[in-house]
Amino acid sequence: MSKLANLLFLSLFTTNVMASGALLSSQTEKDTDHDKVFDIYDSSPQQKVKTMSIEDLPIIQLSRISGNFNNKIEKGRYRIGDTVTLTGMGIDKIKDPVVVIYDNVRSYNVKQIELGNKGISFQLSVPQGKYKLFVYSNDKRTNDLYIEPFAADAPLIFGSTSVILTRGKEYTITGTGFDTDTKVLLGAKTITPLAVSNDSLSFKVPELSSEGYFQVRNKFAQSNSIRVFKYN
Numbered sequence: 001m002s003k004l005a006n007l008l009f010l011s012l013f014t015t016n017v018m019a020s021g022a023l024l025s026s027q028t029e030k031d032t033d034h035d036k037v038f039d040i041y042d043s044s045p046q047q048k049v050k051t052m053s054i055e056d057l058p059i060i061q062l063s064r065i066s067g068n069f070n071n072k073i074e075k076g077r078y079r080i081g082d083t084v085t086l087t088g089m090g091i092d093k094i095k096d097p098v099v100v101i102y103d104n105v106r107s108y109n110v111k112q113i114e115l116g117n118k119g120i121s122f123q124l125s126v127p128q129g130k131y132k133l134f135v136y137s138n139d140k141r142t143n144d145l146y147i148e149p150f151a152a153d154a155p156l157i158f159g160s161t162s163v164i165l166t167r168g169k170e171y172t173i174t175g176t177g178f179d180t181d182t183k184v185l186l187g188a189k190t191i192t193p194l195a196v197s198n199d200s201l202s203f204k205v206p207e208l209s210s211e212g213y214f215q216v217r218n219k220f221a222q223s224n225s226i227r228v229f230k231y232n
Contacts, residue, residue: 025107049136050139050140062086062091062135079154080127086099165231213225
């Protein structure tokens with residue numbers, strides 16, 4: 001096969017993959033009115049989509065993006081590659097939605113989603129960064145949510161964002177992405193766990209602890225931070 005034929009084949013293959021995928025990038029898709037909704041999904045590609053208002057019925061308002069781990073929703077805990085769920089008011093009334101994720105340079109449209117009683121669920125397959133997100137439906141868009149996913153291999157701590165620790169006692173963390181290299185970071189202290197599995201980790205709280213936050217670190221990245229409300 002000639003070099004030109006190879007290039008033509010690669011071009012056609014790439015186009016087919018992008019067209020059939022759940023997530024399309026603005027680098028390859030046309031957006032005539034520059035409203036972040038690609039023309040292939042936009043019912044009025046020549047006119048910018050309008051934001052839903054309180055006068056629109058049903059009232060639809062996004063409130064949170066959460067990680068969906070085996071159908072258990074963890075508020076605000078999500079990574080690149082995870083299934084995430086959008087929740088809020090009136091989401092179950094949305095018809096044929098498209099999730100739009102964007103920053104100052106890139107836009108992504110997600111069409112392959114699951115719409116259920118818990119909200120809108122889809123796989124978050126974007127490069128790491130800070131984004132905004134809205135849902136497009138019937139020539140209108142919802143409010144924006146800010147999203148900043150953790151790296152794909154980062155550990156995550158589930159549960160409350162604020163806890164009470166007892167000095168000298170064992171404390172157990174639940175989450176995901178823990179491994180045998182995972183350490184607990186309590187302020188400047190690095191603590192080796194007493195026991196660890198993929199979704200659970202326990203460690204002994206040092207006697208002289210007074211740090212205000214802790215997180216964990218595996219061999220790839222660090223987790224979200226948990227506030228220590230007080231020590232006993």
